[in-house]
Amino acid sequence: MTYPNTRGPAAPPTREALRRDLKSGFRKALGLTALGTVVPGAGLTQTRSRTFGWVLLFLAVLSLGAGAYYVMRTGLTNAALSIVARPNVLQAITIAFVVGGILWCSSIILTAVQSRPAKLDRARTRILAAFTTLMVFVVAGSSFKFAEYASITQTTVAQVFGTSPVKPGVGAQVAEGEDPWADQARVNILLLGSDAGVGRTGTRTDSMIVASIDTKTGRTALISLPRNLQKVPLPEDSPLRRLYPSGTYGKPVCIRAQTDAADQCMLNAVWTEVDQYRQSHPNAYKGAAPGRDETRNVIAEVLGLKIDHTVVVDLKGFSQLIDAMGGVDINVKLSGFGTKLPIGGHSDGNGGVIGETGYFSPGRQHLSGNLALWYARTRAADSDTYRQARQRCVVQAVVKQVDPAQMVSKYPEIARIARDNIYTDIPAQNLPAFVNLIERVQKNGKITSLSLAQIPGFDSVNPNYDEIHAFVQKGIAAPKPATPSTPTKTPTKTPSPTTTSYDEC
Numbered sequence: 001m002t003y004p005n006t007r008g009p010a011a012p013p014t015r016e017a018l019r020r021d022l023k024s025g026f027r028k029a030l031g032l033t034a035l036g037t038v039v040p041g042a043g044l045t046q047t048r049s050r051t052f053g054w055v056l057l058f059l060a061v062l063s064l065g066a067g068a069y070y071v072m073r074t075g076l077t078n079a080a081l082s083i084v085a086r087p088n089v090l091q092a093i094t095i096a097f098v099v100g101g102i103l104w105c106s107s108i109i110l111t112a113v114q115s116r117p118a119k120l121d122r123a124r125t126r127i128l129a130a131f132t133t134l135m136v137f138v139v140a141g142s143s144f145k146f147a148e149y150a151s152i153t154q155t156t157v158a159q160v161f162g163t164s165p166v167k168p169g170v171g172a173q174v175a176e177g178e179d180p181w182a183d184q185a186r187v188n189i190l191l192l193g194s195d196a197g198v199g200r201t202g203t204r205t206d207s208m209i210v211a212s213i214d215t216k217t218g219r220t221a222l223i224s225l226p227r228n229l230q231k232v233p234l235p236e237d238s239p240l241r242r243l244y245p246s247g248t249y250g251k252p253v254c255i256r257a258q259t260d261a262a263d264q265c266m267l268n269a270v271w272t273e274v275d276q277y278r279q280s281h282p283n284a285y286k287g288a289a290p291g292r293d294e295t296r297n298v299i300a301e302v303l304g305l306k307i308d309h310t311v312v313v314d315l316k317g318f319s320q321l322i323d324a325m326g327g328v329d330i331n332v333k334l335s336g337f338g339t340k341l342p343i344g345g346h347s348d349g350n351g352g353v354i355g356e357t358g359y360f361s362p363g364r365q366h367l368s369g370n371l372a373l374w375y376a377r378t379r380a381a382d383s384d385t386y387r388q389a390r391q392r393c394v395v396q397a398v399v400k401q402v403d404p405a406q407m408v409s410k411y412p413e414i415a416r417i418a419r420d421n422i423y424t425d426i427p428a429q430n431l432p433a434f435v436n437l438i439e440r441v442q443k444n445g446k447i448t449s450l451s452l453a454q455i456p457g458f459d460s461v462n463p464n465y466d467e468i469h470a471f472v473q474k475g476i477a478a479p480k481p482a483t484p485s486t487p488t489k490t491p492t493k494t495p496s497p498t499t500t501s502y503d504e505c
Contacts, residue, residue, distance in 0.1 A: 101143025317421020
């Protein structure tokens with residue numbers, strides 16, 4: 001006879017108890033595997049490999065904490081840009097994502113293996129294996145995608161941004177809390193829109209704008225230069241002075257004038273002129289894109305300003321960017337003279353225009369990148385003034401309609417477009433300083449537009465550069481404080497500037 005409180009062999013567990021234990025163990029294995037997916041190493045701390053789990057968990061928490069502290073101290077934007085501006089850091093991040101992803105996936109698999117009950121039935125074993133596989137794919141896919149994006153960013157920054165060392169007074173990096181622009185009153189950035197890829201022979205700069213920014217107040221002047229400006233001054237050290245000893249770019253030896261009578265040495269032909277001259281004089285110019293550099297130097301002479309940086313955007317790249325965002329909705333209008341705008345059009349020589357691939361119909365439409373680009377570029381039916389208004393509308397539409405989530409999903413494509421179609425000599429190390437400047441412009445600065453056509457009696461064929469220099473200096477000067485005046489009996493209200501309906505997008 002066996003008494004309840006006496007020692008003896010334990011009774012074997014019943015089938016019901018075994019089923020409960022297996023069910024509980026299966027749930028625990030699933031839970032630990034899921035926990036190890038959310039927090040690296042967390043699930044593994046409850047298995048035989050708890051030491052490896054605690055090390056992995058410690059490294060994950062340490063990395064996350066250090067990153068969070070850095071973002072809180074410097075701000076999200078500056079933290080991201082400070083990483084982007086350092087190729088070595090991006091390379092290290094790429095390696096870290098790959099190695100970290102492998103360790104993380106290994107810990108998930110190890111957690112599932114070591115936490116699985118020994119006598120788990122075949123069905124639950126397959127479920128646990130499928131769940132583990134899914135978790136590994138999620139982690140591996142995310143880790144390697146981040147690594148890919150970091151690698152793409154490294155390549156893009158290296159190709160798009162300048163590699164020159166940071167210079168004091170030009171957005172140089174300074175100690176935290178100091179003003180990166182403290183030693184520079186203004187920064188002048190030349191924006192060029194070209195009709196060919198950067199560095200290609202025959203590049204034409206049909207859009208030329210200088211953004212002159214007051215680094216203290218953010219007050220900005222956008223100075224537009226007409227593409228048909230002639231007799232532009234050449235820098236003293238320009239090799240083109242061998243063709244133009246007077247120092248003025250113009251006839252009778254203009255290379256382009258020999259092939260195209262309509263192009264009488266215009267400003268937008270300088271780039272092509274240099275490329276053609278270099279073909280017959282290979283040692284005349286140095287550098288990868290002398291046409292771009294000469295265009296910058298000539299514009300500096302035209303405006304009487306020192307150009308600090310240059311940004312060149314190929315218009316085809318702008319078209320590809322719009323296609324990447326799925327197109328853009330534009331309120332298409334008739335020309336400034338009430339006629340349909342031609343697509344890829346030109347004048348017929350009799351006061352009319354010809355649309356090479358058709359005409360724009362008025363009304364709100366969803367345009368592809370190519371059509372949006374033509375809507376912004378066409379001027380055969382009216383003039384450059386109306387074209388500039390259309391360009392503003394297209395840019396506004398792109399800014400308002402771009403979907404950041406969609407653009408992130410197409411990040412590799414966007415990066416490729418940037419690499420192929422954008423050039424700037426702004427050093428990557430200066431990006432945080434320029435973000436600081438842009439924020440200053442957005443918060444406190446007033447943006448004014450200046451066009452050389454606003455100069456009384458301006459003649460693009462025979463320009464007066466002394467007048468242009470005086471006009472530019474007056475336009476970028478800080479406004480004088482208003483002086484109080486004695487009120488009159490009936491104050492006269494000064495009419496505020498108005499815009500035509502065409503300027504409304």
